[in-house]
Amino acid sequence: MQHDLPLITTIAAGLGLALIFGFIAARLKLPALVGYLLAGVVLGPFTPGFVADTHIASQLAEIGVMLLMFGVGLHFSLGDLLAVRRIAIPGAIVQMLVATALGFGAATLWGWSLPAALVFGLALSVASTVVLLRALESLGLLESFNGRVAVGWLIVEDLAMVLVLVLLPPLASVLTGKAPAAGSSLWLSIAVTLFQVGAFVTLMLVVGRRLFPWLLWQVQKVGSRELFTLCVVAAAVSIAYGATMLFGVSFALGAFFAGMVLRESQFSHRAAEETLPLRDAFAVLFFVSVGMLFDPRILIDQPLRVLTVVGVIVFGKSVAAAVLVLLLRYPLHTALTVSASLAQIGEFSFILVGLGASLGVMPAEAQSLVVAGALISIAINPLVFKTLGPLQRWLLKRSQLARDLAARDDPLAELPLATDPKYLARQVVLVGHGRVGRKLAEALAANGIPYVVAEQNREMVAALRAAGVPAVSGDASDPEVLVQAHVARARMLVIATPDTLGVRRMAANARLLNPGIEIVVRSHNEEEARRLEEEMTGKVFVGETELAHAMTRHVLERCAV
Numbered sequence: 001m002q003h004d005l006p007l008i009t010t011i012a013a014g015l016g017l018a019l020i021f022g023f024i025a026a027r028l029k030l031p032a033l034v035g036y037l038l039a040g041v042v043l044g045p046f047t048p049g050f051v052a053d054t055h056i057a058s059q060l061a062e063i064g065v066m067l068l069m070f071g072v073g074l075h076f077s078l079g080d081l082l083a084v085r086r087i088a089i090p091g092a093i094v095q096m097l098v099a100t101a102l103g104f105g106a107a108t109l110w111g112w113s114l115p116a117a118l119v120f121g122l123a124l125s126v127a128s129t130v131v132l133l134r135a136l137e138s139l140g141l142l143e144s145f146n147g148r149v150a151v152g153w154l155i156v157e158d159l160a161m162v163l164v165l166v167l168l169p170p171l172a173s174v175l176t177g178k179a180p181a182a183g184s185s186l187w188l189s190i191a192v193t194l195f196q197v198g199a200f201v202t203l204m205l206v207v208g209r210r211l212f213p214w215l216l217w218q219v220q221k222v223g224s225r226e227l228f229t230l231c232v233v234a235a236a237v238s239i240a241y242g243a244t245m246l247f248g249v250s251f252a253l254g255a256f257f258a259g260m261v262l263r264e265s266q267f268s269h270r271a272a273e274e275t276l277p278l279r280d281a282f283a284v285l286f287f288v289s290v291g292m293l294f295d296p297r298i299l300i301d302q303p304l305r306v307l308t309v310v311g312v313i314v315f316g317k318s319v320a321a322a323v324l325v326l327l328l329r330y331p332l333h334t335a336l337t338v339s340a341s342l343a344q345i346g347e348f349s350f351i352l353v354g355l356g357a358s359l360g361v362m363p364a365e366a367q368s369l370v371v372a373g374a375l376i377s378i379a380i381n382p383l384v385f386k387t388l389g390p391l392q393r394w395l396l397k398r399s400q401l402a403r404d405l406a407a408r409d410d411p412l413a414e415l416p417l418a419t420d421p422k423y424l425a426r427q428v429v430l431v432g433h434g435r436v437g438r439k440l441a442e443a444l445a446a447n448g449i450p451y452v453v454a455e456q457n458r459e460m461v462a463a464l465r466a467a468g469v470p471a472v473s474g475d476a477s478d479p480e481v482l483v484q485a486h487v488a489r490a491r492m493l494v495i496a497t498p499d500t501l502g503v504r505r506m507a508a509n510a511r512l513l514n515p516g517i518e519i520v521v522r523s524h525n526e527e528e529a530r531r532l533e534e535e536m537t538g539k540v541f542v543g544e545t546e547l548a549h550a551m552t553r554h555v556l557e558r559c560a561v
Helices: 004-029 033-043 053-075 078-083 085-111 113-126 130-139 145-175 183-222 225-249 251-262 268-290 296-301 301-327 331-341 347-358 365-386 389-398 400-407 433-447 458-466 479-484 501-514 526-536 547-559
Strands: 428-431 451-455 472-473 494-495 520-524 539-543
Touching: 004 033, 004 053, 004 268, 033 085, 033 301, 033 365, 053 130, 053 251, 053 268, 078 085, 078 145, 078 400, 085 113, 085 301, 113 347, 130 145, 130 268, 130 331, 130 365, 130 389, 130 501, 145 251, 145 331, 145 472, 183 225, 183 251, 225 428, 251 479, 268 365, 296 365, 301 331, 301 365, 331 365, 331 389, 331 400, 331 479, 365 472, 389 451, 428 433, 428 472, 433 451, 433 547, 451 458, 458 472, 472 520, 479 501, 494 501, 494 547, 501 520, 501 526, 520 526, 520 547, 526 539, 526 547, 539 547
Parallel strands: 428 451, 428 494, 451 472, 494 520, 520 539
Antiparallel strands: none
């Protein structure tokens, strides 16, 4: 029998140890993620005992990144990305510049060369989308407005890093004096990179969003569950691979756009559900592979530098992001969520510092410092998210400035005084104006039923008001937002956003303000739907496209249309 099986050995050892350490971490009230990272440290080449194949582990981790980003794309449409562009694009660019400057300054003080300090700063400036997704999913925030802002922010960072990775080789040769001048070759590299990324995005949005949903429909008609799952996984991995080989786009971004185009299919929810176990398993292997890169000796040899790196990642980037979000006139809870989302680094940082080392730009200790910063920041990131609620309550209790920032003097936060009285009593309060919310709003308007929209996206609220639709800006889980939507005299509350934690708060607050109000909710999970119906004594609908039609019929029937 053949015993030299590095692939099977790596998977078995990685998943087995991750289970053991993850269980211990959970029993100690720590995130299971910490256990997965420690399992990787034990399996890595820097600790005694069995050493897993790091090359195979890194490839398994890439598959995990593909599947996780594909899952995000299934729930994140182009409209969602465009809806947060006014905060995500300027915020990501400025935050990356600030973080790069902080890392550059630290490396300069350590005596590193200019190119090394610049690459090091860039490596600390970009957060891990994979880590963010796990945190948002565990908190039920992935499809909330704050979650969409954070994901959109990191997608912009990923796009920027694709450009950096392509431009680094010619820039490195210039900065290190190995080439006389960048000249036309540098601008040619920039032009080619932009053309490749643009060609890929255009191809996916024009051809892919029609071809792949059609393919999924054809496979579904066969009636084979395994063929359906195989089609979904094959699409995710093959598109990601093709994007990298043909267009120079990263695996992660390729898989993300694969999910976005498949979201156009009415079976996108089923695709997400059936690939979830596979995504979870490979996500564990991703964190194990990160742990394998960690050399514990760096904590003893360079403790102050490690603390500096962690400080830049966890505090420097977070504070810069929070200030930027507040300057863009978004409320305090959005600023806190985005800042916590960016308090870690991951896959792109490893790729960038590895490329810098191969080009002879980075010193030997740079990779160890980046991995140490990544390991520590990833481990504590779930704890950072858990402190958001207590931190916000503490700030609101002790600071008038925090209370002002949480409330924001926003003209869109309340209905105008000239609002027609028919929207202030016996109206439908519609929370969320995404794909499902828009269909409901169109049906209500067509049947002459007055409704008020509560939406976190200020730009969308402004557009609705310009179209003559009463709308208020804010998080509907906040009682003040429901009060401004006049829920106390409404006939029905329709929650068209699948934010699980927020739904419960919205329903509870609505019952306090209006005990007799009827509540209609959407959900993506059958088990969760049953729990919500029992807790709220309301009507819960599950699905995506079919859900919108079913919710619309129910609301119209209850409004006696």
